[in-house]
Amino acid sequence: MTPQSQFMVVAPVANGREAGLRGLLETMNSAPGAADPENAVLPFGRFDRLHFARLVVLDDATVADLETGGSPRPGHPVYLAFIGDCDGPLQEFMADLSRRAGDGLRKLFAHCEGFDAGSEVLSWMLAHNEPAAANYVNWIGRTVLQVRQESALQRVLSARVPRNALTSGGDVQRIRRDLIALVDTELRAGRLALTAPEPTPPGWWIANLLHAIAVPLAGLVALPLVIVLMPLLIFQLRKREINDPEICPRPRPDAMQELRQLEDRDVTNQFTALGPVKPGLFRRWLVTVLLVLIDYACRHVFTRGHLARVQTIHFARWVFLDNKSRVMFASNYDGGHEAYMDDFINKVAWGLNLVFSNGIGYPRTDWLVARGARREQCFKYYQRRHQLPTQVWYKAYPGLTLIDIEHNQRIREGLQREEMSDAEALAWLKLL
């Protein structure tokens, strides 16, 4: 199994360079927000270990919301973030990227502070890589290569499977054998490929195991203290939940327009949002602890196709910025934005509330999980208002949703099974 890695290279945009940067980003697209895989700056399509990537200018007007609570308004710089998800170790991917697209990367980062002609791109990117506080991968170990190969396999098989009614179990087995033979021919002719998975790197495996043990252990150590402090913590939480201001005005039409024109150009969409954490140590610690728990759940529990009830998120991450005063959330999801919100509100409102209720202005929650996102219209305004336009977005397998991908994976697994009962063979044929 090849585990996935994430990167988020983030740096302040240099004074006076923002307009130029935006212009450059625009040249990378073939449609608004949709990267041309062969664009001259960063030809994403040539990196076959890259699942998703985006370039986004992080400029958050909602920091002004802090003033409603009487806090001073911090002067955050505008950042450029280069975010992506890839197969295998990060260092390797970044090295490959800077080797084959160094010029384009240099052109991009030349708009950032602290990057000059003499900077070495790889080390600069690694130095500016901001690790996620929590990270979600829909299916840990599934590579771009696998997704593409299995999609090609599905196309060949679905086009060739006989669709007339079958009469007997013998028919089923015969058709399966014929299809297996067909795939063998295609494989030998080089028209299909099914690369065997690579062994899991032992280092990753050990680190993952240690993480799986260490977090609960730390929790166990902290438990007595948490129990003792619980009444105080509950008191502090409830006081804030009752008094924290809700800031959910309807987003400006022009801002909505800017976001919408980037959406629904493929069956998958991007989401980038940014907002300040509520001031004070309580919220800051709370969100830190909760993100540790969410990261743990993503790494060890929700690793196979779903994040609780949501089966439409490919990759997602929560990242602290500016000394934990802000949180950025970025995701790649199947379906339209309204359907994504439908999933959030109707399926996992409790999960969203856990983290985002620590953000300034979030719709009022009760006990950290209730209400919040269930305040449908407030929530929809809130998230749209905090969403940022993603200037450049790349997906390695357009046209495929997670359901398609998982389906294709089962087709391949079934193909490679030695023996199948008649019932199993029929179930497999029905996948086609």
Place this chain on the structure above:
Amino acid sequence: MNAQRPAAVTPVELEDIQGILRFGYKHHKEACFLLLRIKDAGAARAWLAQAPVTSAVTADPPPQTVLQVAFTSEGLRAMGVAADIIDGFSSEFIEGMSRDADRVRRLGDVGPNDPGHWQWGAGQRVPHVLVLLYAVPGRLGEWRQAIEAQCDAGFEQLACLPVSDMQGVEPFGFVDGISQPEIDWARQRPARDQDQLAYTNLSCLGEFLLGYPNEYGLYTDRPLLATHRDSGGMLSRAEDNPDKADLGRNGSYLVMRQLRQDVQGFWQFLHQQAGGDPALRQRWAEAMVGRTLRGEPLVGGTSKVIAGDAAAPASELNDFTYGSDPQGIRCPLGAHIRRTNPRNADLPPGGPGIVSWLKRMLGFDAEALSQDLVASTRFHRLLRRGRDYGAQVSMAQALADTPIGSESGLYFICLNANIARQFEFVQSAWVIGTKFDGLRNESDPLLGNRQAGADGTPTDVFSMPRTDAPDERLCGLPQFVTVHGGAYFFLPGIRALRYLAASR
């Protein structure tokens, strides 16, 4: 905004609600829809101030003639309604159906559906006011003349859309208009946010009427005015905000689309695919719809009682869910009626007890998860009030080589309180969604626009799962339905109508 409901529930003011929210006017078999543009705002207001609008109060005998009236946002502007009042309406209504290229794309109005080809509803042909006229047989002619005479001073007529009576059958030949949500007129359903673990056909008032709690137990945004702007006390006060006058109260959004149906194209395609076998042709057509020609659901009835269904007139045709057919063997997953109303609850079905509930909540019940791609239908219901137009086409005519020469179709009309969450969601995520409920690359077999996906994959397929073989598939489906017009309207409460007519 969105405050919790007041302690006391006030009864619904039927006399302030336009009748179409409560009645389909089935006995008013004659109808026509006037699309008007305002030429003299003063005269238009004068007519609207006393227009004979029919309310939702049950009349005995029923009225011989009915008039309903609705506005586009352009219409409100042309009437001289203050900009800040218009800003209080939903953004979908303000922007309209055709003006924003991104909305057009999301609704699938591209290719032959492009608003550039519309007969009305785009560019200079966006109506200001929609007047719906209904009459019992024989009475429409004089009713229309009378209203047109009254409207003459204030309006010019963009179009008069004539309606045909097809005896409850839509142009393709299927019994239509069977499934409707049941509105909780008595306000019995507690207005609080609570998961519904069984499919219910009963909808909170606020899903269709502004000013009442919706399925989330909250009030949908609408224009709330400072009371000094309603010094005459024409409007009621907002339930959730008693210091404001509620312009939305008892009103709704009306979505209208003119859908041209290619009856010959539909039946001839199936005829060819079926090699001329009439039984197979009909079976496929019925699979596409999800009902037989006579309206019986392919999935069959249910023994369970569905809330909000008992009193429905055709409950035997509407009393079902897809719970017993998760794979779409009897009714294909992509069938039209399954897409437009998947009839499921907030949580996929499972055993009793907290463990089962928790497993389903967290996604650890694989069976439940596989049925969870589409959920919570109750937030996406539409109250349909469409009417057919054009000539009714017989099967012989449909299969004949000679073109019919006239156009038939549907004036799709639906009412909803939140256009984005109801009409637009159903249209974009369910109807034209090519990945609906885990399907691969196919949109609604009737309504799909057959546009290829971003990667060039065709979407002109309809698959019918079977128990004992791979899906049966129809490929190369032509486009059967084309959009020829459309607009979003605000259908005001009657007092709000008078207020709008008086305000300047």
